[in-house]
Amino acid sequence: MKKKVAIITGASEGLGKAISIKLASKKYITVLASRDKKKLQNTSSDISKVNGEYFIIPTDVTSEKNVKTLFSKASKLGKIELLINNAGVGTFNKVEEIKLKEWKKMIDVNLTGSFLCSKEAIIIMKKQKYGHILFLNSLSGKRVLPWGSGYSASKYGLKGFADTIRLELRKFNIKVTSIYPGSIDSTWWDKMNVDFPRSKMLNLDDVVDVIYNSISYKGRTVIEEVDLRQVGGDF
Ligand SMILES: NC(=O)c1ccc[n+]([C@@H]2O[C@H](COP(=O)([O-])OP(=O)(O)OC[C@H]3O[C@@H](n4cnc5c(N)ncnc54)[C@H](OP(=O)(O)O)[C@@H]3O)[C@@H](O)[C@H]2O)c1
Numbered sequence: 001m002k003k004k005v006a007i008i009t010g011a012s013e014g015l016g017k018a019i020s021i022k023l024a025s026k027k028y029i030t031v032l033a034s035r036d037k038k039k040l041q042n043t044s045s046d047i048s049k050v051n052g053e054y055f056i057i058p059t060d061v062t063s064e065k066n067v068k069t070l071f072s073k074a075s076k077l078g079k080i081e082l083l084i085n086n087a088g089v090g091t092f093n094k095v096e097e098i099k100l101k102e103w104k105k106m107i108d109v110n111l112t113g114s115f116l117c118s119k120e121a122i123i124i125m126k127k128q129k130y131g132h133i134l135f136l137n138s139l140s141g142k143r144v145l146p147w148g149s150g151y152s153a154s155k156y157g158l159k160g161f162a163d164t165i166r167l168e169l170r171k172f173n174i175k176v177t178s179i180y181p182g183s184i185d186s187t188w189w190d191k192m193n194v195d196f197p198r199s200k201m202l203n204l205d206d207v208v209d210v211i212y213n214s215i216s217y218k219g220r221t222v223i224e225e226v227d228l229r230q231v232g233g234d235f
Helices: 014-025 037-049 064-074 100-128 149-172 187-191 204-214
Strands: 004-009 029-033 053-056 079-085 131-136 174-181 225-228
Touching (some): 004 014, 004 064, 004 100, 014 037, 014 053, 014 079, 014 187, 014 204, 029 037, 029 064, 064 100, 100 131, 100 149, 100 174, 149 174, 174 204, 204 225
Parallel strands (some): 004 029, 004 079, 029 053, 079 131, 131 174, 174 225
């Protein structure tokens, strides 16, 4: 039997790193895809501790060439059962303060990167007659907050993209899941110039459990959407 392969973008830290370790512990060959090779090696060291399998392919998801190489190498490892579109960036500011470069980066990584990866995955998954594509969206892809215009634009776009391809892919037995979490206590917040209380955010391990559960139904059942927020409400 061919081994099952999971490709995780943004696997070098935060949620992508934690998901990769979980999937490796569940016998997926994990393909770790993001730009920072050193940080990807940190992820792989943790995967080794759970006796998991991994393959590092440094990838910028905004580069079509990089993404094509990623899928061509990954498809040699086994059956690509799962793509986790997790790589993401955010700049939060008043709209007139957002630089064009920052705006473009959010659209390029969060939306175009997911498009490029999904496109390559779909070509392979259609031939396999099975596959699962998961999108790390955000509550910002369903409701808006001041200062989040660029981030919400990218994540609302991602919702539109995921919802549309779900319809296109139903007849090919390819599942599409979108996860919409509120703030998660991850490395994301180390890069933000804000002092939001981390203790009030969603716990990283809980989010990983929800993601794992949402891809665990192997038959006809598919979890299409998950809204995740802390009990205190939107944050
Ligand atoms: N943290 C939250 O509060 C929160 C809440 C809701 C949704 N989310 C979503 O969850 C996802 C993961 O967030 P996180 O909290 O884990 O953030 P994080 O800790 O900042 O990690 C972001 C990841 O994205 C990767 N990345 C950035 N640009 C990339 C590119 N051009 N190509 C490939 N990889 C790239 C980074 O890797 P390299 O730098 O190595 O490329 C890194 O591994 C994102 O989509 C985010 O929008 C996060």
